[in-house]
Amino acid sequence: MFLRERCRVLSFRISLALLILTSLLVFALPVKLLLLVAIAITMLFLYVAGFEQLFTIVKHFALFVAPLAIASLFFQIAAGFLNLLLLAITITRIYTLYTVSIIVVKCFSAKELLSLSRGLGPKFFTAILLALKLMHYSALLLNDVRDVYRVNLGYLCRKRFLCRVMLFVVWVRAFVQLFTVKALEVGEAMYTRYRGLIGVERGR
Amino acid sequence: MISVEVSNLSVSINSSTVLKGVSFSLREGEIVLVTGPCGSGKSTLLKVLAGVIPYMYTRFSVTGFVRIFGLSPWEAAEKGFVAYVPQDINTFFIGSRVCEELELLELSPNGFAQLCDRLLEELSDGELYRLLTYVAMSSGAKLLLLDEPASHMDVETLVNVLELLSRAAREEGASVIIADHRAEELKSYVDVVVELGVERKSSGKNLIKTSVNCCEQGFAAYVKNLVLSIGDRVLFKGLSFAVAKNAVLGVFGRSGAGKSTLLKVLAGIVPYSTGIVYVEKPVFYIPQKPLYWFSTGSVSGELSLYANLFGKRHEVGEVLEQFHLQHLASRNPYTLSVGEARRLAMALAYIASPKLLLFDEPLLGLDKSSEELLTELIEGVEKGCGSVIIASHSKKLIKLVDSYLEISPGGEVKFSA
Numbered sequence: 001m002f003l004r005e006r007c008r009v010l011s012f013r014i015s016l017a018l019l020i021l022t023s024l025l026v027f028a029l030p031v032k033l034l035l036l037v038a039i040a041i042t043m044l045f046l047y048v049a050g051f052e053q054l055f056t057i058v059k060h061f062a063l064f065v066a067p068l069a070i071a072s073l074f075f076q077i078a079a080g081f082l083n084l085l086l087l088a089i090t091i092t093r094i095y096t097l098y099t100v101s102i103i104v105v106k107c108f109s110a111k112e113l114l115s116l117s118r119g120l121g122p123k124f125f126t127a128i129l130l131a132l133k134l135m136h137y138s139a140l141l142l143n144d145v146r147d148v149y150r151v152n153l154g155y156l157c158r159k160r161f162l163c164r165v166m167l168f169v170v171w172v173r174a175f176v177q178l179f180t181v182k183a184l185e186v187g188e189a190m191y192t193r194y195r196g197l198i199g200v201e202r203g204r
Numbered sequence: 205m206i207s208v209e210v211s212n213l214s215v216s217i218n219s220s221t222v223l224k225g226v227s228f229s230l231r232e233g234e235i236v237l238v239t240g241p242c243g244s245g246k247s248t249l250l251k252v253l254a255g256v257i258p259y260m261y262t263r264f265s266v267t268g269f270v271r272i273f274g275l276s277p278w279e280a281a282e283k284g285f286v287a288y289v290p291q292d293i294n295t296f297f298i299g300s301r302v303c304e305e306l307e308l309l310e311l312s313p314n315g316f317a318q319l320c321d322r323l324l325e326e327l328s329d330g331e332l333y334r335l336l337t338y339v340a341m342s343s344g345a346k347l348l349l350l351d352e353p354a355s356h357m358d359v360e361t362l363v364n365v366l367e368l369l370s371r372a373a374r375e376e377g378a379s380v381i382i383a384d385h386r387a388e389e390l391k392s393y394v395d396v397v398v399e400l401g402v403e404r405k406s407s408g409k410n411l412i413k414t415s416v417n418c419c420e421q422g423f424a425a426y427v428k429n430l431v432l433s434i435g436d437r438v439l440f441k442g443l444s445f446a447v448a449k450n451a452v453l454g455v456f457g458r459s460g461a462g463k464s465t466l467l468k469v470l471a472g473i474v475p476y477s478t479g480i481v482y483v484e485k486p487v488f489y490i491p492q493k494p495l496y497w498f499s500t501g502s503v504s505g506e507l508s509l510y511a512n513l514f515g516k517r518h519e520v521g522e523v524l525e526q527f528h529l530q531h532l533a534s535r536n537p538y539t540l541s542v543g544e545a546r547r548l549a550m551a552l553a554y555i556a557s558p559k560l561l562l563f564d565e566p567l568l569g570l571d572k573s574s575e576e577l578l579t580e581l582i583e584g585v586e587k588g589c590g591s592v593i594i595a596s597h598s599k600k601l602i603k604l605v606d607s608y609l610e611i612s613p614g615g616e617v618k619f620s621a
Contacts, residue, residue: 110298111308137296140325141494147473148497151489152556156513170509174499181496181538186296188256191281192288193309193339194298 010048013116015107018044022100026093034089038096045099048106061098065091108132134186138179145175207232207347207379208253213268215248215257217539222248226268228398232346233373235380237394239387241571242543243532244401246383247291250349253381254288255281272347280347287345289336291352291383291542291569294493297324302335311342326434329492329565330357330459330597337365341372347379348372352542354386355568358458358597366393385543385571423482424449424560424591425470430479432462432469439465441615442479447560447591447607449484452582454608455595461611463595464492467562470593484591488558490549492565498537503529503548506537510555519555527551527577542569550581561585561592567600579604 025037046054069091076082110133149171157163208230215223223245230236238246248264251257255277258264272280280286299305303313303320313320315338319331327335333356340348348369354362370393372378384390387397426446432439439462447453455463468474469481471489491497500506507520507529524530527547532540537548546569553561566578582592582604594601602608610618 109304110300111304114298114308133296133298144491144494145497147468147471148489148491148494151471151473151487152552153513155486170499174497177499177501177538178494178496182296184260185290185292187260188290189296191256191260192254192286193336193343195281195284 010044010103010107012104012107012109012112015104016116019100019104022096026096031085031089034092034096038092038099041096041099041103045103048103057099057102061095065094130186130190134183137182137186141178141182142175145171145178149174205232206230207234207273208381209269209271210249210253211269213249213252213266213270215245215252215264215266217264220535222264223252223400226398226400228396230379230381230396232377232379234395235369235373235382235393236396236398237387237390238381238383238398238400239385240400241385242547242569242574243541246385246400247351247541249400250288250351250381250383253277253347254286254349256288284344285346286349287340287343287347288349289333289340289351289353291355292495293329293332293336293356294495295336300324302327305335306339309339309343311339322435322437328460328464329568330361333357334361334365334459341368341378346377347381350380350382350384352384352569353382354384354389355542355565355570356459359389361459362389366390369393420449420589422449423447424451424484425453425593426480426482427470428480430469430476430481432465432474432476432479434465438615440611440617443615443617445609445617445619447593449559449591450586450589451607452586452592452594452605454601454605455593455611456599456602456608457597457611458613459597461613462615463597463611464564466611467564467593467595470560471562484559486556486558487560487562488553488556489562490546490553490564490566492568495542495568496538496540496545498545498548501536502534503537503540504533506548507551507555510552514555514557516555523551523555527554528573543571543574546570547574547577550577554581554584557588557590558585559590561590563592563594565596566594567596567598 022037022041026034029037042054045057069087072087072090073082076087113128149167153167153170157167206229210229211227213223213226214221226245226249228236238249240246248257251261252266252270253272258266259278270277273285275283275285277286297305299308300323301320302316302322302324305324306313306316316335319327319335324332333353337350337353340350350369353365357365369380369382373380382390382394391397424447428444430440430443432443443466445453455466457463465474467489469476470483471487472483473489498506500509504520504524507523508517511517511520511523524533527550529544529547529551532544537545540548546566553563561582567575570578582594585592594605607619607621610620612618
């Protein structure tokens, strides 16, 4: 609730503008100023989400970036042009874009995105909106299906690795089938319920 | 003026006939009830009228004459003449919260003040159906199509919605088609009844042959001082109850009271912070959401999978017969009607023979003969020394239970034996 209130201060529209601006700045600004941008985005994240969440995203970021950084380091050594500054700059850029993207996700508002879409070309924005909502929708669906399989079949093979692999395949198959059906339902919902949003006049 | 004209309509998919030679007509301001057993094609008929079959589901083959206000279903839908509420309401929403969704659709949030800030995925089945019905009614459509409202809503909400529909028909000339197998509950509100298919006769056989009277004493489940809130909504404050082995507990209450959440707590899906919850394992959980959670490409394949997992390979044929699924054996479970899918879920539960069966809204989509199957399944689990907990908004099931909880919104719970 508290988070949403703070996100209301920073509207989705502003956060989206910030993402576009930051994406340009991290590549256009001189290296000395890049650090300032990264600090500013971190401060903004602290304001929007708090310290605990900053810690979590830094942890996730480290897990995601560490293998790439190590691989890059080895590649530089092997190729004979070790440049730690270049590596640091790249990581700072990725970190800045990663953090600003999370700010945008946290401030996401379907209503604002839809009003933006009306101004900036409906098809493009409807496609983005649907992609975002579908991602959210499929995550919920995956969770629901996993819960059912965990309760009903999860106890069958606790220690047998092959059995667990088989059960994993079973629920992934269930998810894929269900997701296909749900994707059709998205079309059905767009066609039957959201016609008004795409400009069809009302009947009665 | 004639609003809907259907003549000799036939629908088939992969050489299997879903509807054959259906004819009826409807005038403006009339309410029609389309009734019939599970799989008789009620939902398919509504989807044809909504224009989604065959225009979206292109594998269906449709013949015959269908006109809505003189237009093809597709044209009528394009002009915004048709509004449709599906049976599986766990559908896609653009908005995240109730009021956000209503604002997007430019509808007033009247009547939804209490649900305004609730996330759509947290709404109960009944609340979601009421919301979708409201959206359909406010869309300005001249033809309203509602699939299985009686299965989703509690009696009070259903009566309320039916009265609103009657008013829309009377005062605004809207035509309404309701597909539901609970004809008795709806007959007084409708002008015309269209019957599809023939109700199957009960096999008269008992499902489970074992008659064990030496069940161990003790509890299959107990809950002590359970406190559970979702957001700022208190669902249970100090809930305590117990279910003996070999017994059936009913959990009743209006839509949104927390029945499904209680089953999820027992299944270990929803965490709780205060209280003690004990459940004897193995548990089998038949959820209300999702209604479809099958992983193979055919009904017999699904049954074989479970039979293999539970070491009951030889029982597949027998179970197909017991649960009236023989004629559906080669069908993909995702093409089954909701009632048929629930029968398949019951068959899977039967194969699993759990110590505790958790069944959320067992009456959803079930016709009379499938309801008899449910009774037999519950009796069968009991005879096998298992226990059953069913959650439903319909007190029709009270005759099947040994004791029941009645949950009121706000966390008050009454326990009756």
